[in-house]
Amino acid sequence: VIAETIYALSSGQPPAAIAILRISGPAAAYALESLTGALPPPRHASLRSVRHPSTGELLDRAILLLFPGPDSSTGEDLGELHLHGGRSVVNAVLDALGTFEGLRNAEPGEFTRRAFENGRLDLAEAEGLADLLAAETQSQRRAALALAGGALSRRVEDWQGVLLQLAATVESLLDFADEGDVAEELPASWTASLNALVTELERSLRSPPAERLRDGVRVVIAGPPNAGKSSLLNWLAGRRAAITSAIAGTTRDLIEAPTAIAGTPFLLIDTAGLREGADQLEEEGMALARESLGAADLVLWLGNPGDRPDPVRSILVASKADLYSSEERRPADIHVSAETGQGMDALIALLVERARALLPSDGEVAINKRHRDALSECVSDLRLARSSPDLLVVAEHLRLARAALDRITGRAGVEDMLDRLFGSFCIGK
Numbered sequence: 001v002i003a004e005t006i007y008a009l010s011s012g013q014p015p016a017a018i019a020i021l022r023i024s025g026p027a028a029a030y031a032l033e034s035l036t037g038a039l040p041p042p043r044h045a046s047l048r049s050v051r052h053p054s055t056g057e058l059l060d061r062a063i064l065l066l067f068p069g070p071d072s073s074t075g076e077d078l079g080e081l082h083l084h085g086g087r088s089v090v091n092a093v094l095d096a097l098g099t100f101e102g103l104r105n106a107e108p109g110e111f112t113r114r115a116f117e118n119g120r121l122d123l124a125e126a127e128g129l130a131d132l133l134a135a136e137t138q139s140q141r142r143a144a145l146a147l148a149g150g151a152l153s154r155r156v157e158d159w160q161g162v163l164l165q166l167a168a169t170v171e172s173l174l175d176f177a178d179e180g181d182v183a184e185e186l187p188a189s190w191t192a193s194l195n196a197l198v199t200e201l202e203r204s205l206r207s208p209p210a211e212r213l214r215d216g217v218r219v220v221i222a223g224p225p226n227a228g229k230s231s232l233l234n235w236l237a238g239r240r241a242a243i244t245s246a247i248a249g250t251t252r253d254l255i256e257a258p259t260a261i262a263g264t265p266f267l268l269i270d271t272a273g274l275r276e277g278a279d280q281l282e283e284e285g286m287a288l289a290r291e292s293l294g295a296a297d298l299v300l301w302l303g304n305p306g307d308r309p310d311p312v313r314s315i316l317v318a319s320k321a322d323l324y325s326s327e328e329r330r331p332a333d334i335h336v337s338a339e340t341g342q343g344m345d346a347l348i349a350l351l352v353e354r355a356r357a358l359l360p361s362d363g364e365v366a367i368n369k370r371h372r373d374a375l376s377e378c379v380s381d382l383r384l385a386r387s388s389p390d391l392l393v394v395a396e397h398l399r400l401a402r403a404a405l406d407r408i409t410g411r412a413g414v415e416d417m418l419d420r421l422f423g424s425f426c427i428g429k
């Protein structure tokens, strides 16, 4: 099949200082030559007049860049026009491109999909790219860059190397068996190497999930009514996300405020105050509050130490510190005031410290659900391989374990996954 040539605006919506159009496919060079008269040498930025191919009208003066395939980001001939970023400039050049036969508008993520199909990046790296485009905090950016740069792919490759060795040993024993020799036992070194691999995969499975980095560490603010929960939420979020009032029972719904603090993503959740003898609406709010406590990564508990829901995950906060002298203070991990801001720096430092332990650390590869599913399947096949006395069965489980790892980098059985992933990109990426 001869691939169609695709084009799209790859930069943000005009008007802007510069608009970048990308064209990829076999007719890219021809179309760009027709628009600009002469092609520059590969990977050299050159100033060109862009003219309508049939009327010859000057549309813009632009920088033209050519990246001949296969050494381009899509693996195909790829061209970039850096236009002036006005709406009519962009529309005029897009219209001109539309007059060429074999050229069409790109679908969302189609440039990246072609890069994947031409082996320029694997599936885990493409996921990293998607994460990078969505990254809002510095820790998200760092993890996305590592994934996009192949950090996970390289580990998968190492694991595949070990698996191949293990499989080769089994195959050679099976060959002996074919020749009528008595089947040998697998050597102790084989078992040791398999065990080491299982241990390493299990460690990766236990590492903090990438989803927590994407969605933010869930911090639930809870305690009795009027404790100052909503005031604390507003202070931490830096905006008035929740209504506060001196009336006990103000908050009923869960109020979620995604907030980056010191480059770390948090999802702050304010809840209804917990107390006995509330009306029905408030009871519903309290049910939501209890539910969210169950799903919390961390709890800021503004109530009595004795009622603390979860000592491990909770931070005991004494609120309204401005109302008490230091002798009158309740015992707590931290004393804060949303009125004066006292104690907030210490609370933030503590939150960030606790969150870091719950998030993939900087050098570590963040594993998402898709990766985890594949890894768990790989581990269970390795366990079955380890426990089977029949070499044929062992070989089969090793093959399945390899196939599971292949799904991480997209070498096998991932068609539906591809549509989902690339469909989530913007047009022009």
Ligand SMILES: Nc1nc2c(ncn2[C@@H]2O[C@H](COP(=O)(O)OP(=O)(O)OP(=O)(O)O)[C@@H](O)[C@H]2O)c(=O)[nH]1
Pocket (backbone or CB within 6 Å): 224, 225, 226, 227, 228, 229, 230, 231, 232, 243, 244, 245, 246, 247, 248, 249, 250, 251, 252, 271, 272, 273, 274, 319, 320, 321, 322, 323, 336, 337, 338, 339, 340
């Ligand atoms: N002096 C002082 N008053 C505070 C402080 N924080 C909150 N308040 C006041 O305490 C009252 C209750 O604050 P909220 O933030 O609405 O308390 P809440 O825990 O969300 O209350 P409910 O939603 O009803 O459960 C309001 O009148 C606030 O102005 C503080 O640090 N110092």
Ligand SMILES: [Mg+2]
Pocket (backbone or CB within 6 Å): 229, 230, 231, 242, 243, 244, 250, 251, 270, 271, 273
């Ligand atoms: Mg409230």
